[in-house]
Amino acid sequence: MAHHKKNRNVGIIGIGQTKHSSHREDVNQPELIHEAVRLALQDANLTMKDIDCVVHGNMELFEMVHQPDLWHVLGTGAYGKDCIRITTGGTVGATLSCASDNLAASGMYDIVMAIGFEKLQEGHTTGGITNMADPLWFRKIQAGALTGSSAYDVEREFGLERANRASLTYRIIMDKHACLNPNAHRAFGLEFSQIDDLIRTSPKLVGELKLIEMCSQSDGACCVIFACEQKAKELAPTPVWIRDHITVHREETFNIFGYDRTVPVIKTHKFAAEQLFRRNGIKDPINYFDVFEMYDPATWWAIDWLRDFFALPGDEHLKLVENKEIMIGGRMPINPSGGVIGSNPIGATALIRVAEAALQVRGNAGPHQIPTPVRHALASGFGGTMWTVMTMLENELNW
Amino acid sequence: MDKRLAVCAVAQIKNHPNYHYLRFQNMLLECFEPILEQTKATFDMETGIRTIITCSDDVFDARTISDNGITDVVGAHFRGEEKIAQESINGLGYAMACILSGHDDVILFMGHCKESQGESRRMVSNLAYDPFYCRPLGMDYHNVAALQARTYMEKSQVTDEQMAKIVVRSRKNGAKNPYGRENKIVDEDEVLNSPLYSDPLRELHLYPVTDWAFGMLLCSEVRAEEFTTNPVWITGYGSCMDRYFIGDRDLASNFSLKNAAQRAYAMAGIKYPREEIQIFELGDQAAYQLPLWAEGVGIADEGQGGKWLDEGGMETFNVNLSGGQLNGNPLLLGGAARVIECYYQLSHQAGERQVKNVKRAVAQAATGGAGQHQAVIVMEAQGG
Numbered sequence: 001m002a003h004h005k006k007n008r009n010v011g012i013i014g015i016g017q018t019k020h021s022s023h024r025e026d027v028n029q030p031e032l033i034h035e036a037v038r039l040a041l042q043d044a045n046l047t048m049k050d051i052d053c054v055v056h057g058n059m060e061l062f063e064m065v066h067q068p069d070l071w072h073v074l075g076t077g078a079y080g081k082d083c084i085r086i087t088t089g090g091t092v093g094a095t096l097s098c099a100s101d102n103l104a105a106s107g108m109y110d111i112v113m114a115i116g117f118e119k120l121q122e123g124h125t126t127g128g129i130t131n132m133a134d135p136l137w138f139r140k141i142q143a144g145a146l147t148g149s150s151a152y153d154v155e156r157e158f159g160l161e162r163a164n165r166a167s168l169t170y171r172i173i174m175d176k177h178a179c180l181n182p183n184a185h186r187a188f189g190l191e192f193s194q195i196d197d198l199i200r201t202s203p204k205l206v207g208e209l210k211l212i213e214m215c216s217q218s219d220g221a222c223c224v225i226f227a228c229e230q231k232a233k234e235l236a237p238t239p240v241w242i243r244d245h246i247t248v249h250r251e252e253t254f255n256i257f258g259y260d261r262t263v264p265v266i267k268t269h270k271f272a273a274e275q276l277f278r279r280n281g282i283k284d285p286i287n288y289f290d291v292f293e294m295y296d297p298a299t300w301w302a303i304d305w306l307r308d309f310f311a312l313p314g315d316e317h318l319k320l321v322e323n324k325e326i327m328i329g330g331r332m333p334i335n336p337s338g339g340v341i342g343s344n345p346i347g348a349t350a351l352i353r354v355a356e357a358a359l360q361v362r363g364n365a366g367p368h369q370i371p372t373p374v375r376h377a378l379a380s381g382f383g384g385t386m387w388t389v390m391t392m393l394e395n396e397l398n399w
Numbered sequence: 400m401d402k403r404l405a406v407c408a409v410a411q412i413k414n415h416p417n418y419h420y421l422r423f424q425n426m427l428l429e430c431f432e433p434i435l436e437q438t439k440a441t442f443d444m445e446t447g448i449r450t451i452i453t454c455s456d457d458v459f460d461a462r463t464i465s466d467n468g469i470t471d472v473v474g475a476h477f478r479g480e481e482k483i484a485q486e487s488i489n490g491l492g493y494a495m496a497c498i499l500s501g502h503d504d505v506i507l508f509m510g511h512c513k514e515s516q517g518e519s520r521r522m523v524s525n526l527a528y529d530p531f532y533c534r535p536l537g538m539d540y541h542n543v544a545a546l547q548a549r550t551y552m553e554k555s556q557v558t559d560e561q562m563a564k565i566v567v568r569s570r571k572n573g574a575k576n577p578y579g580r581e582n583k584i585v586d587e588d589e590v591l592n593s594p595l596y597s598d599p600l601r602e603l604h605l606y607p608v609t610d611w612a613f614g615m616l617l618c619s620e621v622r623a624e625e626f627t628t629n630p631v632w633i634t635g636y637g638s639c640m641d642r643y644f645i646g647d648r649d650l651a652s653n654f655s656l657k658n659a660a661q662r663a664y665a666m667a668g669i670k671y672p673r674e675e676i677q678i679f680e681l682g683d684q685a686a687y688q689l690p691l692w693a694e695g696v697g698i699a700d701e702g703q704g705g706k707w708l709d710e711g712g713m714e715t716f717n718v719n720l721s722g723g724q725l726n727g728n729p730l731l732l733g734g735a736a737r738v739i740e741c742y743y744q745l746s747h748q749a750g751e752r753q754v755k756n757v758k759r760a761v762a763q764a765a766t767g768g769a770g771q772h773q774a775v776i777v778m779e780a781q782g783g
Binding site: 006250 | 450456466475476477479480484489492493495497501503524526530636640643654655658659766767768771772
């Protein structure tokens with residue numbers, strides 16, 4: 001890829017998130033956003049005066065507000081500022097981060113604030129997602145983001161028992177992480193000893209996908225402040241540098257989940273990871289990265305996608321899960337935050353991945369901080385019709 | 400280090416009252432193919448288009464993630480695509496950032512909107528208001544525009560007769576634009592007798608329901624010659640957000656537009672817009688907005704919009720020779736339409752609308768009720 005050197009480096013200098021929850025009836029949308037904005041400004045030791053541009057994103061049809069940044073100005077602080085509104089579906093939060101990186105690197109703006117938000121209690125999430133399907137061809141067979149097909153794939157390849165145990169092991173690890181993250185929405189206190197019970201008793205949603213394996217819908221907002229290199233060095237004791245990012249979409253098609261064994265479907269995660277790592281000279285991603293905040297809407301997708309992201313052979317991806325190497329303190333910690341299964345305010349979710357990865361690099365994530373030094377972090381976003389956004393975050397400017 | 404963005408090629412379909420026989424995918428495809436034909440651009444991962452910026456809207460499309468039905472027809476299959484869910488003019492500002500950042504060097508920018516598809520575009524803009532106070536009151540962009548119109552007409556002595564002249568002129572100019580919406584040519588009496596829609600706005604004062612799609616190939620300075628012999632440059636962009644509650648705003652102050660214009664001028668190194676810029680394309684979703692925005696971008700004196708109209712300001716500054724949004728572009732795409740007209744003028748492809756000796760042009764457009772969020776683009780001709 002003819003990828004140029006960036007005009008200017010960009011670092012993250014402020015991070016704020018709300019407590020994510022199924023119902024934030026105590027606040028309206030601008031008030032919810034305002035919480036995250038205040039926390040990010042506080043974190044960066046800045047005021048709104050310092051912000052040059054505000055980037056806003058969510059999905060309109062979840063709350064049924066058209067161009068919501070216009071109303072949300074009451075909470076974003078964007079009055080008098082340059083503003084851009086970008087939306088790409090589930091990936092929107094990750095796109096906000098890519099856009100902020102581009103905006104600050106361009107020289108047009110020095111300090112850019114990204115705001116991702118969703119208040120899913122105000123709408124019908126599965127209805128909203130179903131509504132993305134083509135009204136003539138796909139909508140009748142779409143069940144929101146629920147798909148059991150990845151479960152079938154993993155079961156077919158590794159057998160029913162191993163696949164289900166890996167899925168539930170992943171689920172319980174995420175819950176253990178969520179229990180350490182004060183902002184997580186769902187933190188049940190599950191134990192590994194409950195795996196067999198949960199496989200047997202958790203209600204089936206679609207095919208093999210069980211209720212316990214799926215993310216829920218959350219209310220929440222996330223705000224991240226990006227600054228050009230000079231400003232970041234002036235303003236932040238430990239800026240987190242954005243090394244690179246990539247976006248890969250694919251068209252909607254009946255073959256999207258790869259039901260036909262004879263025609264393997266290239267996955268955007270795999271393609272994006274290959275491109276991103278190649279152009280950054282990363283040959284061994286699993287050892288290069290110290291943490292990965294992955295957009296994992298369901299356990300089956302998560303365990304399947306580990307293979308794609310890290311180009312792992314055979315059953316290495318399952319072993320990572322089974323041997324609990326993805327836990328905080330393991331070889332390749334995944335989602336110390338508890339991930340998307342822990343909290344999913346969709347418009348904020350992919351930005352939370354970037355924010356949580358940046359907190360880990362900065363070393364002050366709180367109770368869910370990885371004990372060993374984090375130099376290189378990876379964050380992914382997922383959405384649309386199997387779309388991928390990936391962002392690399394690093395503690396040093398040495399590339 | 401690049402300081403500007405090249406516009407290498409433009410394609411569009413005709414602005415139309417109702418493309419009932421085209422899905423928005425078809426509309427885009429009709430813009431996509433000519434761009435590739437004109438420029439020979441590819442989607443090669445090393446040298447081709449890796450980033451596509453789109454502009455569309457979930458509510459108008461009645462689809463969550465309105466860009467997921469168009470991935471294939473904008474060339475985004477296994478490429479990057481980012482959707483501007485705002486006035487399309489901001490897509491050009493964002494494209495500029497993508498290129499100037501060094502992250503991209505070629506960008507395809509595409510947009511679509513079928514205003515005709517919904518029951519009512521007032522329903523769409525009513526949804527832009529909060530569900531607690533403004534939405535139940537029935538506020539939408541049209542009746543909020545009427546409040547702004549009344550305030551502004553008072554402040555700048557703009558009359559019903561002058562607004563009629565603006566509409567008549569818009570339709571005359573629009574008729575010279577091969578991609579313009581085909582409207583009935585009207586005279587001033589017809590406009591003056593047009594039914595009141597939201598006092599003081601009459602039906603003919605408002606832009607008509609329109610369907611449209613466009614495409615543009617944008618690239619970095621160094622690569623422009625690969626795609627065109629006649630690039631047009633985007634040299635400045637600025638935007639600004641005003642307050643939300645209209646009671647918190649001075650509706651005739653142009654607060655956000657003045658800021659956006661100043662930012663765009665500063666970036667493009669423009670000190671005296673009246674002397675340095677020859678073409679102005681303003682986003683007039685309603686007739687009264689033309690003189691109001693003219694004050695905002697600095698070609699009419701503050702509070703003198705009425706006088707400016709009488710003195711022929713629209714001709715002096717070549718305002719909306721395309722017919723403007725008033726002749727018909729869908730909401731959110733008006734800005735791209737303004738930029739495309741500037742592109743035609745600056746690359747000498749404007750046919751019978753062509754102005755001689757054009758060096759620079761300005762495009763402006765707004766999102767939200769009464770121009771809450773404003774954005775301005777400054778463009779320059781090759782060798783300008």
